[in-house]
Amino acid sequence: MPFTEEERQRIREALKERGVPGICPVCQKGELWVSDYIAFVPVREKHAEVRGAGTIVEGLFPVGDLPCVVVVCAECGNTMLFHLSGLGLWDELVGGLEAARRGR
Ligand SMILES: [Zn+2]
DSSP states (O other), X not given: OOOOHHHHHHHHHHHHHTTOOSBOTTTSXXXXXXXXXXXXXXXXXXXXXXXXXXXXEEEEEEEEEEEEEEEEETTTOOEEEEETTTTTOHIIIXXXXXXXXXXX
């Protein structure tokens, strides 16, 4: 479900409070807009696991997903990700939904 207009306004305010400019820092021309959806960026960690019969398997293992707001430049396509916790919006936008999903 896309962000509501109220949620989009909260995101724009949080970005502004943290110094994110309204104009793209790459091309210096394009207006930045907030995508309609949260991006969940998969995060992996390098470590070793012991599996049956003492076999050690080394590799990259999923440790979670970083929920991020996607900000895109309308001119050059520069795309920036801002973690919801860093914006102070985790609880408001995802926390309750995550708790409900895990409670199933
Ligand atoms: Zn740009």
